[in-house]
Amino acid sequence: GAGVSQSPSNKVTEKGKDVELRCDPISGHTALYWYRQRLGQGLEFLIYFQGNSAPDKSGLPSDRFSAERTGESVSTLTIQRTQQEDSAVYLCASSRTSGTRIRAQYFGPGTRLTVL
Amino acid sequence: DAKTTQPPSMDCAEGRAANLPCNHSTISGNEYVYWYRQIHSQGPQYIIHGLKNNETNEMASLIITEDRKSSTLILPHATLRDTAVYYCIVREETSGSRLTFGEGTQLTVNP
Numbered sequence: 001g002a003g004v005s006q007s008p009s010n011k012v013t014e015k016g017k018d019v020e021l022r023c024d025p026i027s028g029h030t031a032l033y034w035y036r037q038r039l040g041q042g043l044e045f046l047i048y049f050q051g052n053s054a055p056d057k058s059g060l061p062s063d064r065f066s067a068e069r070t071g072e073s074v075s076t077l078t079i080q081r082t083q084q085e086d087s088a089v090y091l092c093a094s095s096r097t098s099g100t101r102i103r104a105q106y107f108g109p110g111t112r113l114t115v116l
Numbered sequence: 117d118a119k120t121t122q123p124p125s126m127d128c129a130e131g132r133a134a135n136l137p138c139n140h141s142t143i144s145g146n147e148y149v150y151w152y153r154q155i156h157s158q159g160p161q162y163i164i165h166g167l168k169n170n171e172t173n174e175m176a177s178l179i180i181t182e183d184r185k186s187s188t189l190i191l192p193h194a195t196l197r198d199t200a201v202y203y204c205i206v207r208e209e210t211s212g213s214r215l216t217f218g219e220g221t222q223l224t225v226n227p
């Protein structure tokens with residue numbers, strides 16, 4: 001497809017369970033971001049991938065959160081032992097790069113995670 | 117990233133131009149002005165960005181003042197689907213720079 005896709009669109013899980021969220025960036029976009037947005041709040045940066053460089057994990061809120069990216073394609077965000085405060089919309093964005101310049105970020109529709 | 121100031125809300129009649137202002141008086145020479153919007157329950161959507169010259173694309177026009185301390189996003193013929201929160205962001209185009217949204221402007225397009 002032409003845009004960023006994310007799956008699942010909605011996920012309801014029980015406290016303590018692990019969840020895995022998937023992001024397919026736009027083809028050719030080397031930069032990939034994960035954000036979290038709680039209801040009525042702004043974007044919270046989680047992690048950033050750029051090509052083969054080490055990811056910027058500085059936004060991950062705890063060691064229960066991890067993310068991987070295969071080359072310049074699919075990324076998965078894993079949350080272990082989910083807690084109710086993890087409930088939010090998880091957004092993925094990708095962008096092209098030109099040398100060191102990052103272009104506009106294009107967002108996916110998000111995954112709405114509800115932890116019961 | 118430079119701080120931006122936007123009005124909290126605006127109304128616009130359908131079919132009319134929507135002009136959304138943004139002040140960024142502390143912008144530095146290598147910082148770009150970006151506009152995004154977020155329609156309720158959807159992910160943010162990139163609209164347009166510019167450095168010093170006015171820009172136009174299929175969605176909107178961006179007018180940046182000569183001193184670059186403020187800008188205006190123009191939606192030339194607003195539709196009901198343009199109702200959203202609009203975010204003005206000033207940032208460098210450097211590797212790894214994450215997005216931080218402020219409060220934005222809630223634009224409501226009325227029939």
